[in-house]
Amino acid sequence: MGLGIVMGVWDHIKNSGKFPTATNWALDWVGMLPGKREARRLVGDHILTQQDLMGLNPEFEDAVCIGGWNLDEHPPTGFEDPELPPYVSIKLPGVYNIPLRSLYSKNIRNLFMAGRNISATHTAFSSTRVMGTCAVEGQAIGTAAALCIQHNLPPRGLYEDKAKLKTLQQTLLRDDQSIRGLKNEDPLDLARKATVTASNERENCQAANVINGWVRALPGYDNQWAAPLGADGAWLELAWDTPQTIRQAHLTFDSGFQRELTLSSSDAANVDIVRAPQPETVKKYSVLYQTEDGEEWTELASVDDNHQRLRRHYFKAVSAKRVRIHVKETNGDPLARIFEARCYV
Ligand SMILES: Cc1cc2nc3c(=O)[nH]c(=O)nc-3n(C[C@H](O)[C@H](O)[C@H](O)COP(=O)(O)OP(=O)(O)OC[C@H]3O[C@@H](n4cnc5c(N)ncnc54)[C@H](O)[C@@H]3O)c2cc1C
Secondary structure, three states, rough: OOHHHHHHHHHHHHHEEEEEHHHHOOOOOOOOOOOOOOOOOOOOOOOOOOHHOOOOOOOOOEEEEEEEOOEEOOOOHHOOOOOOOOEEEEEOOEEEEEEOOOOOOOOOOOOOOOOOOOOHHHHHHHHHHHHHHHHHHHHHHHHHHHHHHHHOOOHHHHHHHHHHHHHHHHHHOOOOOOOOOOOOOOOOOOOOOEEEEEHHHHHEEEEHHHHHHOOEEEEOOOOOEEOEEOEEEEEEEEEEEEEEEEEEEEEEEEOOOOOOOOOOOOOOHOOOOOOOOOOOOEEEEEEEOOOOOOOOOOOEEOOOOOOOOOEEEEEEEEEEEEEEEEEEEOOOEEEEEEEEEEEEE
16 A cells, blocks of 8 residues: 555656656655554553653653653554544643653563653653654663663662662763753762862853753753853863862763754754754863872863764873863854763772
8 A cells, every 4th residue: 555655646746747847757766664653562660651741740760761752643544544634743841751660571571672662652652752762762771781780680670779770860861861850960970079160151151060960951041161262262170179080081062952953854944953063062172180289281181173062081090189171162152161071080
């Protein structure tokens, strides 16, 4: 039937006379593998529902990722029911959390799910099925599986062990997974104990924001450090009362999430999209440190052409009294912007 429909549409394009620009078009390929939406769904300890997505139920303690697409229901009978609207779309109040319990089976002891097979009702799945959401579910269960192996636990065991569940959530946040309402509380992050100063601060974008745990702008609160780039750039500094042994510095930059990045042929959707490094993202920077007695800054890392949101730098262990991030250039924006700085042994 699918092939019949494709040929019918093609016949209309070529022979109806309504599309003169199609005169010299040729059909050179038609996919032979039908794409099916709800192939398999499995049942987990929790079945995600429309009410969960609409924010009508209490928040999940085991949230591990988010979704945000509208409820977007297509009639299962598709072309066979031409009198039905092709889809019904209901806007959600905001992004919603997905619990770990929807990502493992309730009766197969060692089975995780991510993607179009997760434990969700037909209506909840009409939102969760989109590729970005499938991908962050994969991130969640990959990390969960690694913890299960490390501690010899089945998936449900990880849910039941609340300390390990928290480790899972914090590990995900450290990898820049978004989980609504959860912030960095990683006890291993040395930056959280630092005093933060900067060359300059824009109003509402204080230096200390880089250790407040949040890595997204929230309505009315930018949650980042931002400062104008002077002739010598701008800098942000972490300082400790006693020197810290540091082998890693993690930086989260602003990648312009306020602009919707999407693949679309619609001019209206494309108008604000920047198909290049995002202007707000820091392009050129270095990470430096100072020892307890020294006044000199020694370089730990230097980057000239960054376009990524999360950058991690690994180096030989140093004993640092201060760590400085010197921003020299952005991808176009006049402000240096950093959402988060983390340091680890
Ligand atoms: C027509 C259509 C249009 C869509 N449009 C959009 C869109 O515009 N935007 C969007 O975000 N999402 C869209 N989606 C939804 C989204 O693409 C899917 O929900 C998502 O890709 C599912 O990913 P998945 O990894 O769960 O499953 P799949 O991508 O189906 O991956 C499952 C894989 O497992 C393999 N497999 C199956 N059985 C076995 C086996 N026994 N052994 C080994 N391998 C096996 C399959 O070959 C396949 O490669 C669309 C879906 C459809 C069908």
